[in-house]
Amino acid sequence: MDKHDVARILEDIALFLSIQGENPFKVRAYQNAARSIEDIDEAIETLIAENRLKDVPGVGDKIRWKIEALVLKGSLPFYEKLKKEVPPGLLELMDVPSLGAKKVKQIYDAFEIQSVEQLVEACENGQLSTLKGFGPKTIENILRNIENLKAYGKRMLWWDAKKLAYAMREKLSKLKQVKKVEIAGSFRRKLETVGDLDFLVASNDPEFVMNWFSKQPSVEKVQARGPTKSSVRLKGGLQADLRVVPEEEFAYALLYFTGSKDFDIFLRQRANQLGFTLNEYGMQPLLGKRKKNPVCKTEEAIFQSLKLSYIPPELREGAASIDAAEKGKLPKLVEEQDLRGTFHCHTADSDGHNTLTEMAAAAEELKWEYLGIADHSKSSYQANGMDEKRLFNQIDRIKEINQSRKFKVYLLAGLECDILNDGTLDFPNEVLKHLDYVITSVHRSFKMSEKEMTARLIKAIENPFTTMIGHVTGRLLLRRDPYLVNLPKIIDACIANGKIIELNAYPSRLDMDWRFWHHAAEKGLMCSINPDAHSTDELQYCSAGINCARKGWLEKKHILNTFPLAKVKSYLLENKQNTH
Secondary structure, eight states, rough: OOOOHHHHHHHHHHHHHHHTTHHHHHHHHHHHHHHHHHOOOOOOOOOOOOOOOOGGGGOOOHHHHHHHHHHHHHHHHHHHHHHHHHHHHHHHHHTSSSOHHHHHHHHHHHOOOOOOHHHHHHHHTTTTGSSSSHHHHHHHHHHHHHHHHHTTTTTTEEHHHHHHHHHHHHHHOOOOOOOOOEEEHHHTTOOOOOOOEEEEEEEEEEHHHHHHHHHHHEEEEEEHHHHSSSEEEEETTTTEEEEEGEEEEEEEEHHHHHOOHHHHHHHHHHHHHHEEEEEETEEEEEETTTOOOOOOSHHHHHHHTHHHHHOGGOSSSSSSSHHHHHHHOOOOOOOOOGEEEEEBOOTTTTTOOOHHHHHHHHHHTTTTEEEEEBBTTTTTTTGGBHHHHHHHHHHHHHHHHHHHHHOOSSEOOOOOEOTTTTOOSSHHHHHHHTSSSOOOOSOTTTTTOHHHHHHHHHHHHHHHHHEESSSTTTBBBTOOOOOOOOOHHHHHHHHTTTTTEEOOOOTTOOOOHHHHHHHHHHTTTEEEEEBBBBSSSSGGGHHHHHHHHHHTTTGGGHHHHHEEEEEHHHHHHHHHHHTO
């Protein structure tokens, strides 16, 4: 059990105690201890062996004994007992946005509500309105958030679905009865969330493949079964469909079942204009047309027969890519290997899990040239945001690491600076001028009107020390809708002021949405693909950002962190000089 496991359990204990109405100081003690454990630079086993755990700030004797039990014995009866004491339904209620531990406990104490269904009933029959703090607007928000949760529950983040999808594809590919296998549908188009997985197989023995598929350990229930198609529900709730086709039809079926529906319609219309019918089985001349029947073994060949450049799956969302393919004007989409670094990364100095040196080492393993550190500012107290003293200390340590040449990767000193309610920034310009760059983000007060939120962001954009705007709409996929904001105005303001909008690659954010990037980039908006990483492992989230960037038609030239280090330094320096 490493420090991250220990910190997670301490945070769980704090949550359980909060639900039980424990003294807030006791709750905070576990939260502080969790943060301190994340901050340590050594193996936790070493600290225990050398009796130095007591020297870690925020770790008193009682919590120290619990940590030692966790690490040395692998379990903690106190933790297990707490888990059993908290009704499972209360943790389900905690998933409803706008309901924190305090409100959940209030509801439970008053009415012993332990499920979302009971909560809905209490909202609708007026029972909840008898509680202090649960006025009509609060109840309306609760019901709306529950509806959103139900709708979201039918989908899964692409990032989470890929583990299931790739594992199944790998197993299918190893069957001797399978000649070809691919994942189609929205997953192949790399939509940010998926409602199901579509597996396409070329085989002469569909019965064997169907039997094999329905008996996999990951299958929870077989929902439908036919000679060439099966539908199952996987453990975790996601639906998966398997289709088996003859090898000669595979390319046509892959094109058709990749979609989207709109794209398929436009493509079939294109085929008709050229004198062909196109479907999942093949392409044939229209009745009465004396044309040679094309035989295509690949999607590339099908597009060629339709006198189009090959259209990558990410761009198959409508007619625009077909028009561009006809004119030979499809973009050369950015690829993961084009990235040379990134800018939005947190360390243990705020709410990250790893130290500066650990993050640098991880970036070096990725063969990046640079890594930007952007920990939270002081107003993000829930994320252990840094005050001026801690910020300057971090800047000094970043300089020392660079001067030591311990790593080939170059660290850039940045900050994720809170945008306050009135649009001013969390630190004065006299502080911000010492940084290489500044990401400005909204972290609270999401319920402003569109006019107020737009003005708030534009004021931050107009601050001379803002380099880029972070997670510009504040959305959390499958959990929280974007706040109200006039995004076209924000895009125009960033272009006018020479600011960047990040493409936040955290899989549950992917913000700004890919649907806005194509036209924004055409107008001159610069992008930065940032993982919002809170650990070394999360640097890999950049690949989710690449998916989103490709769907947004972005090329290398549109993305700051495809630039080499020298060009990035020059860009950031020029940005700072323009502030004077």
